[in-house]
Amino acid sequence: MKTWLANYPVRPRWLRILGWSVFAFFVATQAIAWKISPPDRDMGHLEKILYVHVPGAWVSFVAFTCVFVASIMYLITRDIKHDLFAASAAEIGTVLTGMTLGLGSIWGRPTWGVWWTWDPRILTYTVLLLIFISYLALRSFVDDEDRRARWSAAVGIIGFLDVPIVYMSVKWWRTLHQMQSTPSTIAREYIIGMDLNAFAFLFIFLYFVIARYRAARVMHAVESRREDAALGVGEAMHV
Amino acid sequence: MSNWGYIGMAYGLAYIALAGYALYLRNVCKDAEHLSNEEVR
Numbered sequence: 141m142k143t144w145l146a147n148y149p150v151r152p153r154w155l156r157i158l159g160w161s162v163f164a165f166f167v168a169t170q171a172i173a174w175k176i177s178p179p180d181r182d183m184g185h186l187e188k189i190l191y192v193h194v195p196g197a198w199v200s201f202v203a204f205t206c207v208f209v210a211s212i213m214y215l216i217t218r219d220i221k222h223d224l225f226a227a228s229a230a231e232i233g234t235v236l237t238g239m240t241l242g243l244g245s246i247w248g249r250p251t252w253g254v255w256w257t258w259d260p261r262i263l264t265y266t267v268l269l270l271i272f273i274s275y276l277a278l279r280s281f282v283d284d285e286d287r288r289a290r291w292s293a294a295v296g297i298i299g300f301l302d303v304p305i306v307y308m309s310v311k312w313w314r315t316l317h318q319m320q321s322t323p324s325t326i327a328r329e330y331i332i333g334m335d336l337n338a339f340a341f342l343f344i345f346l347y348f349v350i351a352r353y354r355a356a357r358v359m360h361a362v363e364s365r366r367e368d369a370a371l372g373v374g375e376a377m378h379v
Numbered sequence: 380m381s382n383w384g385y386i387g388m389a390y391g392l393a394y395i396a397l398a399g400y401a402l403y404l405r406n407v408c409k410d411a412e413h414l415s416n417e418e419v420r
Contacts (some may be wrong), residue, residue, distance in 0.1 A: 146419045150411045184384050192393040222386055232400065239396035246389040344397065350406055355411035362414040 141368070145361060150354050157221055162343045169340040173333025180330075181229045191333050195341035196240035199266075201307070203233025203345060204272070204300050211296035215291055223289035224360060227279060227298050228352035232345055234272040240270060252316060260309040260316035271299035 173191045180187040211228035213219070216269070245255050246260065277297045282288035310319045324330055 142419055145415045150408045150415065184382050185386060189387055189389040192390065195395070235396055235400045240392055242392050242396075243381050246385055246392065250380075250385050264415075346398065348404060351408060355408045356406075358411040358415045362411075362418050365418060 145358065148354070148358060150358050151269050151351065155347075155351060155354070159347050162340075164345060164349045165273065166340040169333075169336035171339055176329050177333050178329060181235060183251060185199055186247060186250060187330065189243060191337045193240055193243040194334060195338040196243065196339055198235050199341040200233050200236040200240060200268075201303055202342065203229045203236060203349075204268070204303050206349070207233065207272075207275075207296040208300035208303075211293035211300075212334045213291045215297075220285070220360065221357065222287060222316045223292060224356040225349075227276075227292065228349050228356055230272050230275050230296065231352060234269065234276060236341075236345070237265065237269045237272065241265060259316045260313040261315050264302060265304045268299070268302045271295070272300060275299060277319045 147338060170191065174188060177187065177191075207226045208228035210222045210229065214222035214226065225302075241262070248257070249255050275292060279288055279292055282291060286377045307320075309315060310317055
């Protein structure tokens with residue numbers, strides 16, 4: 141185990157380089173989107189909020205899909221690595237969901253005239269946020285590792301079922317929130333900014349999830365080793 | 380409030396959320412590195 145820890149740096153050089161590259165890419169995509177997008181006919185410059193709101197929502201779906209897949213993998217294999225990965229993705233997904241909801245509220249005030257409305261899209265997305273806040277709370281309440289991982293996997297899988305509901309909500313119900321835009325419904329100068337920022341948010345998520353997962357694995361290995369030492373158990377490979 | 384006020388508020392929120400998580404992650408990684416170094420020693 142000591143050898144494993146010594147050979148598994150939390151933030152290796154390549155990860156630091158990745159982090160700074162992602163940051164530079166994000167700054168560049170934000171600048172490009174601002175530079176090339178003209179004010180919208182109806183919204184004016186408020187459309188610029190969508191370069192952080194929409195990618196944030198898309199990537200939160202990616203995060204919860206990762207939680208879903210990793211949770212299933214954990215239940216099949218009982219390998220703690222999957223649980224740690226699911227928890228890492230859930231944490232970042234929750235931050236992105238909270239951010240997206242806040243941005244939507246700020247955008248809604250000048251365009252819809254309200255900070256909040258009981259709209260199916262907003263409501264189902266808020267439920268998604270609450271589910272994953274509960275997921276994270278559950279993890280901090282349960283001490284037993286196996287039970288925590290099993291219960292978290294169950295919440296992660298059930299919670300993910302809200303993602304397609306959020307996505308389809310604007311089609312299934314009559315909502316104030318507009319339907320999904322497609323490249324055929326928006327002008328090219330807006331698509332470029334949106335796509336670039338979607339990739340930037342995706343890369344930010346990848347960097348965050350890799351760093352969080354590596355830290356979680358190291359912490360888990362150290363804690364397991366200390367528990368084994370306290371119980372007088374021979375050293376096992378808890379990585 | 381003007382549209383620019385809302386845009387400033389929105390970008391402020393987005394950057395604070397991302398930078399805030401990045402700072403939190405930095406602390407988590409430092410803690411993990413510290414624990415790992417202690418254990419290796």
